[in-house]
Every structure is written in structure tokens, then in C-alpha cells.
Amino acid sequence: MPVVQASQTQPVKISINLFTIFILITCNTSVRIPDCYCAISDTTMSKTIRLGSRTSKLAVAQAEIVAEALKGCFPDYNFEIVTKATLGDNMQDKPLYSFGGKSVWTSELEELLVSTGPQSIDMIVHSLKDVPTNLPNEFKLGAMLNRADPRDVLVVRSDLAYKSLAELPPDSVVGTSSVRRMAQLRRRYPGFKFKVVRGNMNTRLAKLEDPEQGYTCLILAAAGLVRIDLGDKITQYLSSPDMLYAVGQGALGVEINKNDEFTQSLLDKIKDMPTTLSCTAERSLMRTLEGGCSVPLGVESTISPENVLTIETCIISVDGTEAAISKLSRKVQTEDEAESMGKDLAQQLLSQGAGAILEKINYDKLNEH
Numbered sequence: 001m002p003v004v005q006a007s008q009t010q011p012v013k014i015s016i017n018l019f020t021i022f023i024l025i026t027c028n029t030s031v032r033i034p035d036c037y038c039a040i041s042d043t044t045m046s047k048t049i050r051l052g053s054r055t056s057k058l059a060v061a062q063a064e065i066v067a068e069a070l071k072g073c074f075p076d077y078n079f080e081i082v083t084k085a086t087l088g089d090n091m092q093d094k095p096l097y098s099f100g101g102k103s104v105w106t107s108e109l110e111e112l113l114v115s116t117g118p119q120s121i122d123m124i125v126h127s128l129k130d131v132p133t134n135l136p137n138e139f140k141l142g143a144m145l146n147r148a149d150p151r152d153v154l155v156v157r158s159d160l161a162y163k164s165l166a167e168l169p170p171d172s173v174v175g176t177s178s179v180r181r182m183a184q185l186r187r188r189y190p191g192f193k194f195k196v197v198r199g200n201m202n203t204r205l206a207k208l209e210d211p212e213q214g215y216t217c218l219i220l221a222a223a224g225l226v227r228i229d230l231g232d233k234i235t236q237y238l239s240s241p242d243m244l245y246a247v248g249q250g251a252l253g254v255e256i257n258k259n260d261e262f263t264q265s266l267l268d269k270i271k272d273m274p275t276t277l278s279c280t281a282e283r284s285l286m287r288t289l290e291g292g293c294s295v296p297l298g299v300e301s302t303i304s305p306e307n308v309l310t311i312e313t314c315i316i317s318v319d320g321t322e323a324a325i326s327k328l329s330r331k332v333q334t335e336d337e338a339e340s341m342g343k344d345l346a347q348q349l350l351s352q353g354a355g356a357i358l359e360k361i362n363y364d365k366l367n368e369h
């Protein structure tokens with residue numbers, strides 16, 4: 001589907017056939033629509049809602065998921081995707097931790113959210129993982145939805161036959177820029193070497209395949225690969241105890257102006273409750289531990305049909321030698337209860353020694369710059 005760049009103003013409309021709308025109405029929690037139902041229609045005079053997105057293929061795919069879900073619930077409105085690059089997209093040669101936890105994926109799009117000009121947008125679709133736990137005061141998360149497989153995956157260079165982390169030679173070169181991923185791998189595979197790799201998914205995969213770069217494998221998010229139809233690159237799905245994923249990984253987060261009740265009322269129809277409860281608890285856990293600095297926190301969450309939420313969490317020292325690990329299971333019915341569960345789990349993790357590990361990480365960060 002064509003997409004409008006923030007500097008242009010050609011509208012893109014999504015129309016969805018009646019069969020799809022029927023499916024959406026009959027299964028009121030499911031909002032996934034195959035791409036083939038998405039088409040461009042001629043202009044109409046009805047109200048247009050504008051969704052902001054970063055420019056990458058993954059970001060646009062995610063914005064389309066939200067636009068199509070909204071179109072399914074509100075067929076009389078037009079939905080248009082507006083793209084804009086962010087600092088994180090433009091500064092691809094630096095590892096992300098060198099930005100000091102700033103909102104590298106959100107600020108430029110937030111400017112469009114407050115703008116009243118022709119470029120203005122009504123909402124921003126993010127990978128929830130990239131949304132800071134504390135948003136600027138004038139914005140809020142209007143919805144969390146569509147958590148796909150949240151796990152990290154191993155992608156081995158295609159000319160190598162290794163099928164799992166355990167099969168990799170001890171001195172393999174792992175491409176990742178994530179402290180969370182590095183620390184967890186060092187703990188269980190102390191011989192691995194690490195090399196920073198930045199850029200969008202396609203760029204990273206191209207670097208992996210270039211022998212000059214010397215990577216054996218990458219660690220990436222399953223959801224990102226699957227959403228851009230590169231799921232066939234996955235060598236192994238990772239899980240506890242090898243690798244816990246990032247807070248919010250695999251889910252979408254939609255940011256809006258705090259006072260925008262109209263857009264909120266649209267999003268209330270498509271938000272996903274199990275995703276909202278799990279990710280609210282995960283984000284509350286992270287917010288409690290952060291104190292202004294980003295933390296390399298791993299989580300693994302499941303939520304039962306009866307809303308029993310179980311979260312395992314870990315924080316590992318950067319060298320992989322120290323670990324604080326904790327797990328909590330509790331029935332949660334509301335977002336407030338999920339918030340409290342996250343706070344309680346943070347206290348539990350601190351009592352397992354997370355405080356000392358975090359202090360060391362923050363001390364090292366200060367001395368790096």
C-alpha cells in the first residue's frame with residue numbers, strides 16, 4: 001500500500017470488502033486482516049484519520065495493521081498513513097545506548113501530533129518496545145494491541161549449518177547492539193564475541209550475509225521478521241533460560257494527544273486486553289527500576305484465559321557474571337492491577353540483588369562518555 005511521506009500530501013485510502021467486515025464483527029477481539037483485503041479507493045468526502053509511522057518497512061507494516069483494524073470498525077472513515085524518519089533512523093552508525101535513553105524513535109512524530117498544519121496526525125503507531133515508559137506530559141498510550149510472537153530469535157548466516165545457540169562454535173561473532181541480549185548470552189555462552197549492528201531489519205540481514213563483516217549470526221525480534229515476511233530467516237526461537245525478551249516486544253503501541261477523546265474512543269474499539277494487561281505490567285516493572293536510565297531488563301510473560309498473568313524477569317550484569325531473576329503470578333483484571341503487579345515484581349527483583357547490578361551498569365555508562 002502506498003504511503004504518504006510527511007513532506008507530501010497525497011492521501012491513501014484503505015477499503016476493505018464486506019466479507020472482512022463480517023469477519024471482524026463476528027469475532028470482535030480479532031483485528032488481523034490479510035493484506036489482500038487492503039486496496040486503494042477513490043477519494044471520498046468522509047472524515048480522514050491520519051496515522052503517523054516511521055519510514056521503515058516494518059514501521060509501515062505495523063501502521064497498516066492498525067489502520068486496517070480501525071477501518072474494520074469504522075468503515076465510513078478514511079485512514080491515511082504519514083511517514084517521517086526519526087533520530088534513531090537517521091543516526092544508524094551509533095549504537096543506541098549512546099543516545100542515553102532519549103526518545104530516539106518518537107520525538108519527530110510527536111511534533112506532528114501537536115502540529116495543527118497540513119502535516120498533522122491523529123496518532124502514532126510504534127513498536128511498543130520503542131516507546132519510553134514515561135511519555136512527555138501532553139501524550140499518552142491510547143492502545144496496546146496485536147502482540148505477535150514476543151520472542152527473540154537466532155538468525156545464523158545462511159552458508160553456515162548451525163541450528164541453535166548450543167551448536168555455535170564458542171567464539172562465534174554475534175551481531176546485536178542490545179545490552180539486554182549481550183548480557184544474557186554472555187551468561188550462558190561466555191566465549192561469544194559481540195559486534196554492534198544497526199539499521200533496519202533488511203540492513204542488518206544484509207550485513208550478516210556480507211562475509212567481510214564477520215558475523216556468525218544475529219539476534220532479532222521474531223515479530224519484526226515475521227511482519228516483513230522474513231520469518232523464513234529464523235534459525236531458532238529463543239526463550240528462558242537462554243533469552244528473555246524486551247518489555248513490550250512484539251506488541252504495537254499507539255500514542256495520542258492526552259486530551260484527544262475522539263481518537264481515544266476509536267482506539268478503545270481495537271485495543272487488545274490480554275496485550276494491554278501483560279504489557280502494562282511489564283512497563284510498570286521497567287519504570288520502577290529505571291529511575292531515568294534505560295535498563296537491560298528481560299521478561300517472559302503469559303496470560304491465561306482467566307487473566308492469570310505470569311511474568312519471569314531478569315537483569316544480568318553486562319559481563320554476564322551476575323544475575324537477578326524473579327517470577328510472579330497473579331490474577332489481574334484491570335490496568336491498575338497490572339501496574340501494581342509490575343511494581344511488586346520490581347521490588348521482588350530488587351530483593352534478589354538487581355539494585356547492585358543496576359548501579360554497576362549505570363556507573364559504567366557514565367564513565368563511557
Ligand SMILES: NCc1[nH]cc(CCC(=O)O)c1CC(=O)O
Pocket residue numbers: 127128129130219220221223224248249250251
Ligand atoms: N530496537 C529496534 C526494534 N524495535 C522493534 C523491533 C521489532 C519488533 C518488536 O520487537 O516489536 C526492533 C528490531 C529488533 O529488536 O530486532
